[in-house]
Amino acid sequence: MRLAQLIAQHRFTVSETEPPPPPGQGEVQVRVHAVGICGSDLHNFSEGSVGDTPSVFPMVLGHEPTGTIVGTGERVILEPAVYCYHCEMCRTGRHNLCVHIRFYSAGPDPGFFRDIVNLPAHNVLPLPDGLGFAEGTLFEPLAIALHSMVFVKLTPGETVAVWGCGPIGVLTIAVLKMHGARRVYAIDPVPHRRAMATAYGADVVLAPDEALAEIKSSTGDRGVDVAIDCVTRDGSLEACCLAVARGGRVVVTGIPSEPMPVIHFHELRRKEVPLYPVRRSNHETPLALDLLRERPTLFGPLVTHQRPLEEIEEAFSMLEHYRDKVGKAVIDLTAM
Numbered sequence: 001m002r003l004a005q006l007i008a009q010h011r012f013t014v015s016e017t018e019p020p021p022p023p024g025q026g027e028v029q030v031r032v033h034a035v036g037i038c039g040s041d042l043h044n045f046s047e048g049s050v051g052d053t054p055s056v057f058p059m060v061l062g063h064e065p066t067g068t069i070v071g072t073g074e075r076v077i078l079e080p081a082v083y084c085y086h087c088e089m090c091r092t093g094r095h096n097l098c099v100h101i102r103f104y105s106a107g108p109d110p111g112f113f114r115d116i117v118n119l120p121a122h123n124v125l126p127l128p129d130g131l132g133f134a135e136g137t138l139f140e141p142l143a144i145a146l147h148s149m150v151f152v153k154l155t156p157g158e159t160v161a162v163w164g165c166g167p168i169g170v171l172t173i174a175v176l177k178m179h180g181a182r183r184v185y186a187i188d189p190v191p192h193r194r195a196m197a198t199a200y201g202a203d204v205v206l207a208p209d210e211a212l213a214e215i216k217s218s219t220g221d222r223g224v225d226v227a228i229d230c231v232t233r234d235g236s237l238e239a240c241c242l243a244v245a246r247g248g249r250v251v252v253t254g255i256p257s258e259p260m261p262v263i264h265f266h267e268l269r270r271k272e273v274p275l276y277p278v279r280r281s282n283h284e285t286p287l288a289l290d291l292l293r294e295r296p297t298l299f300g301p302l303v304t305h306q307r308p309l310e311e312i313e314e315a316f317s318m319l320e321h322y323r324d325k326v327g328k329a330v331i332d333l334t335a336m
Contacts, residue, residue: 001016001017001018001019001114001115001116002014002015002016002017002114002115002309002333003015003017003060003110003113003114003115004060004061004062004113004114004309004312004331005058005059005060006044006045006055006057006058006059006060006061007057007058008048008057009045009046009047009048009055010045010046010313010316010317011313012312012313012316013058014309014310014312017114019115019116020116020117020118021118023118024118026120026121026122027118027119027120027121028069028070028118028119028120028121028124029069029070029071029116029117029118030065030067030068030069030070030076030078030116030117030118030119030124031067031068031069031070031115031116032065032066032067032078032112032114032115032116032117032333033066033067033068033133033332033333033334034065034066034067034133034134034136034137034306034330034331034332034333034334035062035063035064035065035066035111035112035113035137035330035331035333036064036137036138036140036141036167036303036328036329036330036331037062037064037315037316037319037328037329037330037331038062038063038064038140038141039166039167039168039254039255040063040255041061041062041063041105041111041316042316042319042320043255043257044059044061045061045316045320046316046320047257049257050106050255051255051256051257051259052259059105059110059111060105060110060111060112060113060114061105061111061113062104062105062111062112062113062114062331063080063103063104063105063106063111063112063140064080064112064137064138064139064140064141065077065078065080065112065117065137066078066127066133066134066136066137066139067133069124070116074126075126075127075133076124076125076126076127077124077125077126077127077136077137077139077285077289078104078112078117078119078123078124079123079124079125079285080103080104080105080111080112080123080140081095081096081098081101081102081103081104081123081280082101082102082103082104082109082119082120082123083095083098083100083101084098084099084100084101087099087100093282094282095282095283096147096279096280096281096282097279104117104119113309113312113331113333115333125285125286125289127289128289128290128292128293129293130293130296131289131292131293131296132300133332133334134303134306134330134332135292135296135299135300135303136289136292137303137328137330138167138171138288138292138299138302138303138328139285139288139289139292140281140285140288141167141168141171141328142171142175142284142288142291142292142299143281143284143285143287143288144168144171144253144278144280144281144284145168145171145172145174145175145253146175146281146284146287146288147278147280147281147282147284148172148175148228148251148253148278149175149179150282151249151251151276151278152176152179152226152228152249152251153249154176154179154180154181154225154226155180155225156179156180156181156182157180157182158180158181158182158224158225158226159181159182159183159184159185159219159224159225159226160176160181160183160184160185160224160225160226160227160228161184161185161186161187161211161215161224161226161227161228161240161243161244162176162184162185162186162187162197162202162228162230163187163188163208163211163227163228163229163230163231163236163239163240163254164187164188164229164230164231164232164236164254165186165187165188165190165193165194165196165197165202165205165230166193166230166231167302167327167328168230168253168254169186169188169193169197169230169231170186170193170196170197170199170200170302170327171200171299171302172228172230172253173186173197173200173201173202174200174201174298174299176201177200177201183203183204184201184202184203184204185202185203185204185205185206185211185214185215185224186198186202186204186205186206187205187206187207187208187211187236187239188205188207188208188231189207189208189234190322192322192325193322194206194207196302196327199301200298200302204218208234208235208236208239211239211243212239212242212243215243216243219245222245222246223242223243223244223245223246223248224243224244224245224248225244225245225248225249226244226248226249226250226251227239227240227241227243227244227248227249227250227251228240228250228251228252228253229250229251229252229253229254230253230254231254232252232254232255232256232257232261233254233256233257235262236254237252237256237261237262237263238262238263238264240252241263241264241267241268241273241275242264242267244271244273245271246271246272246273247271247272247273248271248273249273249274249276250268250273250274250275250276251275251276251278252275252276252277252278253278263275301327302327302328303327303328303329303330304324304325304326304327304328304329305318305324305326305327305328305329305330306329306330306331306332306335307329307330307331307332307335308331308332308333308335308336309331309332309333309335312331315329315331
């Protein structure tokens with residue numbers, strides 16, 4: 001079978017290797033059809049780390065997979081996180097904080113940029129009828145956007161500013177509008193990403209250098225009820241602290257490149273604003289799949305590019321440099 005390995009920053013190899021053995025007890029074997037490229041994958045590719053965690057080369061990335069079960073052909077999505085179900089966090093229902101978590105594409109467990117994989121049967125869910133393999137890969141970023149709502153705690157009619165209009169950013173915008181946000185400001189330096197934000201429900205789109213002044217002006221210097229940072233770069237986290245209203249909330253789903261990002265603490269202190277980092281998702285995948293099935297014309301167009309495994313390096317480079325108006329890029333392992 002084939003697998004793609006990131007062997008250094010900006011450098012992939014695609015090679016042949018032995019397929020995995022037959023699945024063990026409680027496992028299934030899946031032929032991978034499509035894998036979305038996540039922002040954390042891109043951190044490994046372009047920066048050689050994810051936050052304060054260095055990349056360990058060579059590594060197999062990819063944790064937004066869909067495929068078919070070997071032997072039955074059932075179409076499925078593959079959950080990348082494996083929980084222990086007995087630690088304190090698992091026992092209290094916060095499985096995404098599992099002390100013993102295994103996450104395919106991080107640490108010793110290779111990701112899904114490979115043809116065949118064995119994984120626990122309870123990590124496999126049916127891919128809804130009518131939903132393509134490429135579009136199905138959106139289950140993972142959409143689940144993260146849904147999980148962030150636990151901390152957003154939106155009351156219908158509130159205002160929100162979202163920094164970063166990549167896939168998780170625009171999916172967050174869509175979910176905010178579904179939850180009744182009255183006005184959503186979307187902030188991104190890339191014009192085609194601002195256009196995507198509009199398509200997903202943003203009421204006002206802004207470049208970063210004009211965002212704070214416009215938010216303050218249009219809210220009577222009050223600020224927004226919630227500021228969400230989906231990018232955490234180029235001062236976005238500090239801008240969230242400045243844009244949020246007194247008593248509001250700051251929610252962070254992006255992963256900063258810096259080990260110690262700048263936080264405007266005194267701004268948060270004076271306004272008594274809590275800051276909530278978001279860690280992946282916590283069993284929001286079934287709801288994400290329902291939304292993808294119910295709203296295909298909304299979510300499907302986010303997948304703008306599909307590339308075969310042999311072109312994985314070019315696909316990552318395209319994302320890194322925002323080329324060709326890319327939205328979500330997916331690696332199609334069935335294309336030759």
